[in-house]
Amino acid sequence: MPVERPGSDGEHLVQQRLGTTARADRFYADQVLDHLNVRMQEFVARQEMFFLATADRHGECDSTFRAGPPGFVQVLDDRLLAYPEYRGNGVMASIGNISENPRLGILMIDFTRDRIGLHVNGRARVVLDEEMRACYPGLPVDPVPGRRAQLWVTVEVEEAYIHCAKHIPHLQKVPAKERGARAWGTDDVRRKGGDFFGAAAEAEQRPLFRHPQRANEHLRGGLHEDAPEHGYGAEPAALPGPRSPLRDGLAAELNGEFLDRVEQVLARAQPRRPAEDAPEFRGWFDRRDG
Secondary structure, three states, rough: OOOOOOOHHHHHHHHHHOOOOHHHHHHHHOEEOOOOOHHHHHHHOOOOOOOOOOOOOOEEEEEHHHHHOOOOOOOOOOOOEEEOOOOOOOOOOOHHHHHHOEEEEEEEEEEEOOOEEEEEEEEEEEHHHHHHHHOOOEEEOOOOOHHOOOEEEEEEEEEEEEEEOOOOOOOOOOHHHHHHOOOOOOOOOOOOOOOOOOHHHHHHOOOOOOOOOHHHHHHOOOOOOOOOOOOOOOOOOOOOOOOOOHHHHHHHOOOOOHHHHHHHHHHHHOOOOOOHHOOOOOOOOOOOOO
């Protein structure tokens, strides 16, 4: 029986069209694990931040940032992680997405020491703090009130693999005496960033936000519970406004022509060099190019 390749059908198609299938297979074989090995576990245990990607049941995505003291992401075993959800702005976008779609992606990047990254993809579950501590009584209790978990998210690891170093910037930490203290859990608007982008100042001059897709559904008289979503067989609503290549491209995507356009682009694309001229593979930590 053939071994199932990691990754999506879409990425496999792009690899085929761009002539990178052999390189991808080498990466899959050498680097993609279904667990966290010892070095990965050590890496996770010293990280102070990560980037989180989730999507709701319709596939609409959200990306965000999480931070805490070193070790705030707990390695419970080689196939299970947990991270705390601190008090925030109350929107709960990520937790809401997870409640509809348990798939998530985590990217941890060490900008200061190793200049390397780690991807972890898996299935999530939301757990109350008291339930989490009943199962794992050794979890630390953070002395900072704003860093005390309200909830935990456990992540069953399905894929873990490296994010290579060559484009990761090398940053340096600012000494503690030169930076302001972080305001964990605060409700002070100014300490949270205020109206940095000026959105609140413009609030009275603009209409209320309406999601374009859901607004179109409302105009059509609502969407039945079993009706397909856009991109999954539904007929899209007409796109209002003047025509442009960008709008035409979006209309084509919604009308099911997107894959045809992808095929056309990939058919014109050429590998940067013939496969036989590719340099000898020297490992994913080779930093001579950066």
